[in-house]
Amino acid sequence: MIAPALVALSLTLSAVPAGPAATAPAAGLAGAHKKDIAMRLVSSAENSSLDWKAQYGYIEDIKDDRGYTAGIIGFCSGTGDMLKLVELYTRRKPGNVLAKYLPALRRVDGTASLKGLAPRFPADWRRAAKDPAFQRAQNDERDRVYFDPAVRRAKQDGLRALGQFVYYDAMVMHGPGADRLSFGGIRKAALAKARPPARGGNEVTYLNAFLDARKAAMRAEEAHEDTTRVDTMQRVFLKNRNLDLRPPLTWKVYGDRYTIKK
The missing domain is CATH 1.20.141.10 (Chitosanase, subunit A, domain 1)
Structure with missing residues (x-):
């Protein structure tokens, strides 16, 4: 038999409302x-914008010795992550508008050089950025390498x-x-x-x-x-x-x- 005092305690506790959501572990x-x-x-x-999804087509040389900086998290032609991104995009979609730049991206990796990329690469990057497949590739490389x-x-x-x-x-x-x-x-x-x-x-x-x-x-x-x-x-x-x-x-x-x- 459960003691009356324990029954009363159980009823009291069950009547206490749940704590605020803030007490739960935050996501x-x-x-x-x-x-x-x-x-x-x-x-x-x-x-300088909260609209991060508008940045798939962003690209410029910000003069930081990393070549072109582009996309949703600043993939750089001089640090290898832009090369990996274009390689992924090309595996998924051979013959895309950026595939022809892969030899140049491999040559400039580790440097600030734009040789083989300027002046047409930025325009082709912006064209590629309209392709959902390229947007998914940017998301996936962001997650794999950084996030x-x-x-x-x-x-x-x-x-x-x-x-x-x-x-x-x-x-x-x-x-x-x-x-x-x-x-x-x-x-x-x-x-x-x-x-x-x-x-x-x-x-x-x-x-x-x-x-x-x-x-x-x-x-x-x-x-x-x-x-x-x-x-x-x-x-x-x-x-x-x-x-x-x-x-x-x-x-x-x-x-x-x-x-x-x-």
């Missing part, structure tokens, strides 16, 4: 809505959605390498200053250390020395303790103000 950055928010945040910094590795590493470090975005944005700008100016080197510098949550550290303290290391890496490259995407975007969210990256979000990049309401 990480890989959830569809949070991923779209991440893409809009990156686009505000990379393209998925960043989110996976952040989860291993015990970071929530904001930390996952901080890693993703760093990987987009600096690349996933291990040298001091790449994502791996930035993370190594942060780990020398603070422990991530997975190692018993404080999440805010660690993310501040990571952003400090990120700013140092940005300032080491002339093309990236403007650090407002850290100072007036990511650091603002962190100061507000918005570790789950919950809207509404308001920030500035390069002096322009943006808001995501939901």
